[in-house]
Amino acid sequence: MVFVKATEDSEKGFARTPETEAMMEAMGRFNDELSAAGVLLMADGLKPTSDAKRVAFDGPRRSVIDGPFAEAREQVAGFWLWEVKDMDEAVAWVKRCPNPMTGPSEIEIRPIYEPVDLA
Structure with missing residues (x-):
């Protein structure tokens, strides 16, 4: 899964x-x-x-927290779900990606657990 990290600008809306x-x-x-x-x-x-x-979980209790949430750069502004052979291929694709924001930005790549990982 590939995450486009939020920025202060993206948190203002499109x-x-x-x-x-x-x-x-x-x-x-x-x-x-x-x-x-x-x-x-x-x-x-x-x-x-x-x-x-x-929604925060504490044992059987649930509490709802309204946004906005602090630290825009720690939030996610968008995502892709890709099927690639390995992390190197994912990195190669991200390097080809146009900048997803109007200023400095980051993209994070995180593998998804496969059934074999959980066996």
Whole structure:
């Protein structure tokens, strides 16, 4: 799974500007490449954490916490689910990715547990 990390700007919500329009077009072309290569299983962007809720668990108790949540760079702004042969292939694809934000940003790659990992 590939996570696009949030930024202070992404936590403000999506604003249509010439810069964001160009970024979205470039990302669309990249997603088309992933799809044509048989790598892309799923992808989407997430609304800011101001629209989010968290449910905290403590034994049988549940409490709901309303967003927004602190530390934008620790949040996720979007994701891809890819099927690749190994981490090296995932890194190679991420290196080809257009910048997903209008400024500095990060993408995190995390493997998903396979049934063999849990045996």
